[in-house]
Amino acid sequence: QKEVEQDPGPLSVPEGAIVSLNCTYSNSAFQYFMWYRQYSRKGPELLMYTYSSGNKEDGRFTAQVDKSSKYISLFIRDSQPSDSATYLCAMRVMFSGGYNKLIFGAGTRLAVHP
Amino acid sequence: DARVTQTPRHKVTEMGQEVTMRCQPILGHNTVFWYRQTMMQGLELLAYFRNRAPLDDSGMPKDRFSAEMPDATLATLKIQPSEPRDSAVYFCASGLASGTQTDTQYFGPGTRLTVL
Numbered sequence: 165q166k167e168v169e170q171d172p173g174p175l176s177v178p179e180g181a182i183v184s185l186n187c188t189y190s191n192s193a194f195q196y197f198m199w200y201r202q203y204s205r206k207g208p209e210l211l212m213y214t215y216s217s218g219n220k221e222d223g224r225f226t227a228q229v230d231k232s233s234k235y236i237s238l239f240i241r242d243s244q245p246s247d248s249a250t251y252l253c254a255m256r257v258m259f260s261g262g263y264n265k266l267i268f269g270a271g272t273r274l275a276v277h278p
Numbered sequence: 279d280a281r282v283t284q285t286p287r288h289k290v291t292e293m294g295q296e297v298t299m300r301c302q303p304i305l306g307h308n309t310v311f312w313y314r315q316t317m318m319q320g321l322e323l324l325a326y327f328r329n330r331a332p333l334d335d336s337g338m339p340k341d342r343f344s345a346e347m348p349d350a351t352l353a354t355l356k357i358q359p360s361e362p363r364d365s366a367v368y369f370c371a372s373g374l375a376s377g378t379q380t381d382t383q384y385f386g387p388g389t390r391l392t393v394l
Contacts, residue, residue: 205387206387206388207282207371207385207386207388208385209385210383252320263328263375265311265334266383
């Protein structure tokens with residue numbers, strides 16, 4: 165079983181829909197929770213990050229963390245065709261030596277059609 | 279506009295050949311990461327450098343892969359000999375770290391490697 169599970173999709177929605185993307189994880193040591201967006205043939209770029217349980221909002225995007233359930237979500241309101249991309253969740257974990265690294269989910273492909 | 283650059287962007291080679299991928303991190307960043315992305319495995323960390331010193335290369339097949347930072351402006355990932363299962367997109371990312379905290383990782387455009 166992977167440390168981070170993410171449904172690969174693809175997810176296809178009409179423009180204007182609310183999109184919900186989710187990840188579950190098994191390691192209680194994960195601290196920071198991030199969402200990256202990756203357009204086709206590009207590198208991932210950081211979209212949002214959260215530390216504690218609860219919600220964090222940034223424009224049309226809301227990141228939600230539930231540490232008790234080991235579950236994180238990204239909501240996109242009023243989705244646009246420009247939101248079509250792969251969304252990867254990532255979680256920060258400490259490793260030996262006291263440094264940290266990111267563990268990524270497999271990514272969910274989202275297509276928003278006009 | 280500061281960016282991570284990677285060369286080559288595409289590489290097609292035959293099994294057994296040596297492949298070298300290069301990365302120029304963002305000026306001033308002190309951490310460099312190498313990732314491999316495939317449909318089956320997703321994004322996997324191969325190596326992590328901080329101040330040019332390797333901190334973690336546990337995700338890298340040691341027998342054929344090697345990663346180095348000859349200087350602060352260049353990171354290399356080498357595969358020798360290459361195999362078809364190495365076909366993937368290889369990403370380099372850089373960031374600025376202090377203490378034990380690592381800041382945001384900025385990804386390059388990737389090198390798409392195909393081994394025939």
